[in-house]
Amino acid sequence: MVVDFGFGLSQLSGDESLLIMLLAKIKTEYSNCDNKLKEMFDNEQWEDAKTLIHTLKGVAGNLGCKQLYATSKQMEDELKLTLSCPNSFPIFVNVLNDTTALIQQAEKAGTVEIAFEKKLISDVTELVCILKQNIYISHDEIAKLLATIQYNDEKKQQLTLAIDTLNYALALELLNS
Incomplete structure (x- = not known):
């Protein structure tokens, strides 16, 4: 599941408009995160990269962006072991793009209901994707x-x-x- 809107809603006492607003903020602040991280990796700014990833991981986790949380955690764990571009970076970029696209869709619709409807269609594909990424x-x-x-x-x-x-x-x- 890219975004667990139900979890996000439970974190905000069911306030859908607040959830959409906070998710839109994630989209705005982090949609270019992949380029920022790439630049940090190229310039060997490891601590800055760790901080950015850690912050994104926390925000994503608190609002139900499950895959973004998981890939951010994986990158953070990799950076703790070695000072190089994490192997999971390409996966992170895909998940970031999927997450921001879904947020944009919910933002445009003004509701998260459209995401709930589409969720049932992609469960097998989603499970395969999660397993291939070794996400717990x-x-x-x-x-x-x-x-x-x-x-x-x-x-x-x-x-x-x-x-x-x-x-x-x-x-x-x-x-x-």
Whole structure:
């Protein structure tokens, strides 16, 4: 799930207009973040890059931008280990673009309902994307995702076990079979 609007709404006592306003602020302040980070990496400004990533991670996490939070955390963790452009940077750029596009869509519509409607269409594709990026998925999130996917119970149990044990390669095989 790129943005969990339900979580964002729960953080703001259901105030949809406030959520859209805060998400629009993320879009405005961070839509060029990839270029800023690239420049910081090129100029070896590691502490500045860490600070920017850490701040974005916190904002994204608090408002339900799950994939942006996860990729920011992954980049932050990589920068703690080595002072070079993180391997996850290209994934981060894609997630940032997907997140800002979804925010723009909700902002234009004036509601997050359109995002909820589209969510059900992409659950299998979304799960594959998450697994390929090695993003952690909680047991509750797995259950929610699998509830909307038309697989038999045995396959759902196999998928749940594979994901719970972090065997994402097996989970991807099961999804492709």
